[in-house]
Amino acid sequence: MAEDGGWDVVVVGAGTAGCALAARLVDAGRRVLLLEAGADHPRASDVPEDLRDATTLRAAVPGHPANWDLPGLLPDGRTLRVPRGRVVGGSSATNAGYFIRPTPHDAAGWAAAGNHLWAWDRLLPALVRLESDRDVGDRPGHGADGPVPVARPAGGSPLADAFAAAAAELGMPEEPDKNAGGLPGYGPVPRNVLDGVRISAADAYLAPRRGHPGLAVRGGVQVLQVLLERGRAVGVRTSAGDVRAAEVVLCAGAVGSPHLLLLSGIGPAQRLRAAGIEVLVDAPGVGEGGTDHPLVYLPFSPRDGVPAGPGEAPLHGVLHTTSDGATVPGDLEVLPWLAPFAQVMTGRPAPGRPVEVGVGLQRTEGTSRLTLVDGAPGSSPLVEYRHLAEAADAARMRAGVRLAAELLAARALGEFGEPAELPRDDAALDRWIRERLTTAVHLSGTARMGPESDPGAVVDQELRVRGVDGLRVADTAVLPRVPSRGPAATAVLVGERGAELMTDGG
Structure with a gap:
């Protein structure tokens, strides 16, 4: 029951996971207050074109x-x-619409870390439930009537077709359904996009429940910290005043959720004291052990007359393949963008600019962390990426870059453009990579789940924060390791699975 005058659950962050979680809790009869620091656009006609x-x-x-x-x-x-998305819908309202599931190998790794409730057989029903796959929804292991529409681009441009032919030329297998959990290869990108319109988690989950008496969505409200009394979360302090609830769930993402834990006095004691924050729970794993996908772009200059534009989608196909020595298949991702990235980012033509082919290392040995700049709620935390600090990671990224260069030099792409020339020497290529190194912005695991025997685990596998009653985290921060595909679909899955665990024990 809700506290007198309060809510059953306050969900902090109306992003990709938070929208799914809040909607499913409302379906289960909970009274839910969903808070978002960014703007809320409650009617479809209110959504700005930039987000559509x-x-x-x-x-x-x-x-x-x-x-x-x-x-x-x-x-x-x-x-x-x-x-990172600061709007109702979160990053699902601002990203490229890439909607590829985690793999069975990802789930096996999460389960092996002491989280059997996150094994593949436990996750597949939620993956089926959340989607309405317009292409393969009638096949086993897929859904046809879920809230998130999923479709693959139809009919590639000549350049997209050439990328597919180049992958085949290199002997890469076809992978027509990236969400089937099969062997990695080249195939079309499943997207949560219909007729060129991005369908965010807010569109999919909140829009059908607007006006429901059990749901209130408040945009423009920044949560400053979790309110704790005698070891229990009783609500949140916000820019608009205090809110009380019987339970608090942080869905602010792999940056926002650990940041709120730290601001609330839950985190590594030494770091909290250094920031002038009272230590309420010494939780050494908060902000630590994060994983992401290091990313490098290779330029490819189209020849005169070759159209370089997004057409229906800026991404049409994607290649997943396995490097030598990888512990799981599909640890390398090659993303051929179909327009200059400057054009994709701004929506304005960028004539004469090369298109980029991204190379992502999907499974790393190195980790990243989130640190406080200071203890002020209004200060952004700092994400410290330790990309390619491990020799094995650097070697596999080098192999991935060379593979992408080989793809761009394939006969099928010869009539379309010129690839950049890479250094041949390993040390010189490593320098070339480090000069261009960036991140895919897929940070996960900054408040990871795990058993009590894991000193770095922040939440248990039912997403309850250790050392605090009535507080959970339900977003990609809880994943023991970033999925080996982009995490948007996984974030929706965490919201769905979190609601299951909260309402029926999962």
Whole structure:
């Protein structure tokens, strides 16, 4: 029952996971208050074109009001900006619409870390329930009537077809359904996009429940900390005043959720004291052990007359393949963008600019962490990426870059453009990579789940924060390791699975 005058659950963050969680809790009869620091657009007609147009990433550019635009730091001291959605719908309202499930190998790893409730057979029903796959929804292991529409681009442009032919030329298998959990290869990208319109988690989950008496959505409200009394979360302190609830769930993402835990006095004691924050729970894993996908772009210059534009989608196909020595299949991802990235980001033509082919290392040995700049709630935390600090990671990224270069030099692409020339020497290529190194912005695991025997586990496998009653985290921060595909579909899955665990024990 809700506290007198309060709510059953306050969900902090109306992002990709938070929208799914809140909707399913409402379906289960809970009274839910969903808080979001960014704007709320309750009617479809209110949604700005920047958030609807799935051919561009205009809402992810620095300075856009829907972008948190966080600071990040790479190992060589270079700084970068980290886009994260600051709007109802979260990053699902600002990203490229890539909607590929985690793999069975990902789930097996999470379960092996002491989280049997996150094994593949426990996750598949939720994956089926959340989707309405327009292409294969009638097949086993897929869903046809879920809230999230999933479709693959129809009919590639000549350049997209050439990328597919180049992958075949290199002997890469076809993978027509990236969400079937099969062997990695080249195939079309499943997207939560219909007729060029990005369908965010807010569109999919909140829109059908607007006006429900059990749901209130408040945009423009920043949560400053969790309110704790005698070891229990009793609500949150916000920019608009205190809110009380019987239970608090943080869905602010792999940056926002650990940041709120730290601001609330839950985290590594020494770091909290250094920031002038009273230590309420010494939780050494908060902000530590994060994983992401290091990313490098290779330029490919189209010849005169070759159209380089997004058409229906800025991404049509994607290659997943396995490097030598990898512990799981599909640890390398090659993403051929179909337009200059400057055009994808701004929506404006960029004539004469090369298109980029991204190379992502999907499974790393190195980890990253989130640190406090200071203890002020209004200060952004810093994401410290330790990309390629491990020799094995650097070697596998080098192999991935060479594979992408081989793809771009394939006969099938010869009539379309010129690939960049890479250094042949390993040491020189490593320098080339480090000069261009960035991140895919897929940070996960900064408040990971795990058994009591894991000193770095922040939550148990039912997503309850250890040492605090009535507090959970339900977003990609809880994943023991980032999925080996982009995490958007996984974030929705965490919201769905979190609601199951809260209402029926999962």
